[in-house]
Amino acid sequence: KNQVEQSPQSLIILEGKNCTLQCNYTVxxxxxxxxxxxDTGRGPVSLTIMTFSENTKSNGRYTAxxxxxxxxxxxxxxxxxxxDSASYICVVSEYRGSTLGRLYFGRGTQLxxxx
Amino acid sequence: SAxxxxxxxxxxxxxxxxxxxxxxxDSQVTMMFWYRQQPGQSLTLIATANQGSEATYESGFVIDKxxxxxxxxxxxxxxxxNMSPEDSSIYxxxxxxxxxxLNTEAFFGQGTRLTVV
Numbered sequence: 073k074n075q076v077e078q079s080p081q082s083l084i085i086l087e088g089k090n091c092t093l094q095c096n097y098t099v100x101x102x103x104x105x106x107x108x109x110x111d112t113g114r115g116p117v118s119l120t121i122m123t124f125s126e127n128t129k130s131n132g133r134y135t136a137x138x139x140x141x142x143x144x145x146x147x148x149x150x151x152x153x154x155x156d157s158a159s160y161i162c163v164v165s166e167y168r169g170s171t172l173g174r175l176y177f178g179r180g181t182q183l184x185x186x187x
Numbered sequence: 188s189a190x191x192x193x194x195x196x197x198x199x200x201x202x203x204x205x206x207x208x209x210x211x212x213d214s215q216v217t218m219m220f221w222y223r224q225q226p227g228q229s230l231t232l233i234a235t236a237n238q239g240s241e242a243t244y245e246s247g248f249v250i251d252k253x254x255x256x257x258x259x260x261x262x263x264x265x266x267x268x269n270m271s272p273e274d275s276s277i278y279x280x281x282x283x284x285x286x287x288x289l290n291t292e293a294f295f296g297q298g299t300r301l302t303v304v
Contacts (some may be wrong), residue, residue: 076229106293115279115295116230161229163293169247172218172283175293178230 074099080176086186089152093181095145095162103167107147108137110147110159110180119160149183157185170179189214189282193296207266208299210280211263215260221253224277224298233278236263236289270303277301 076097085091097105104123108116120129120136122145129138133150148155159180166173206208209274210219234242234255242255256264265292267274280296 111296113196115281115297117295118291118292121292156266166193175232177231179229180229 074166074174074176076162076163076178076183078160078162080181081179082182082184084184084186085152087152087154091149091152091183093147093149093160093162093183095147095178097143097145097162097164097176099143099164099166100178101167102140102143103165103173105138105145106163107134107135108146108161108163108166110161112158116161151159152183152185154185154187157183159183188292189216189294191280191282191294191296194281195299195301196297197300198302200301202271202303205266205268206270207264207300208264208278208280210263210296212261212282216282217260219257219263219285220281220283221255221263221265222279222281224279226276230279231264267301270301272303275301275303289297 079094104121106121107119109119110116119131121132122129122138124140135148138145147160159182161180162178164176192211194209198206211215222230223233223279224230232245233248233253234244236242236255236257238257252268254266278299281293283293
């Protein structure tokens with residue numbers, strides 16, 4: 073069964089600190105893995121997308137890693153800011169050739185950054 | 188990138204009534220998707236809407252409860268019919284890719300927070 077599991081479920085850190093969020097998946101065949109940020113009352117916004125051949129990708133203070141062999145990904149946030157408080161969702165796309173692959177969503181990690 | 192305007196952003200509705208959610212995209216897209224996001228849960232796909240054909244519904248969702256329209260390549264609506272408190276959730280529309288070519292980016296509307304009382 074294709075699944076995406078995220079940990080921790082929630083996390084509280086102090087402003088300026090770093091943190092790492094985890095994502096494990098069983099989706100197969102694999103197409104790509106995405107990390108989204110969802111602010112309260114807003115839709116998810118893409119942070120990174122990684123395909124099978126990519127093992128790291130950065131977007132400002134966000135760095136995602138992918139180990140396609142172990143089917144694990146992480147999202148590292150550096151020097152956290154209050155505006156980083158949000159839910160971070162891991163999404164894995166199933167490969168379906170020339171047609172659009174189905175997306176599998178994790179439940180998200182709720183990050184709270186305290187001043 | 189695609190910009191999606193979704194409205195209403197929130198609503199409080201009486202049980203037994205219906206609510207229609209609108210989704211407008213700033214470019215033509217082949218497929219549009221409707222999701223439900225219940226508190227503490229992951230996004231669940233309701234249906235895929237293609238222009239000119241009936242929507243494709245996922246297991247557990249039916250057209251009578253969630254009728255969808257897709258009159259053109261930039262617009263879609265989702266109606267939540269005969270609402271009950273269990274329908275209280277966030278509803279999101281999404282598109283994959285920009286233009287008529289598929290790519291790996293997914294864009295989401297801001298969501299509609301529905302509360303049924």
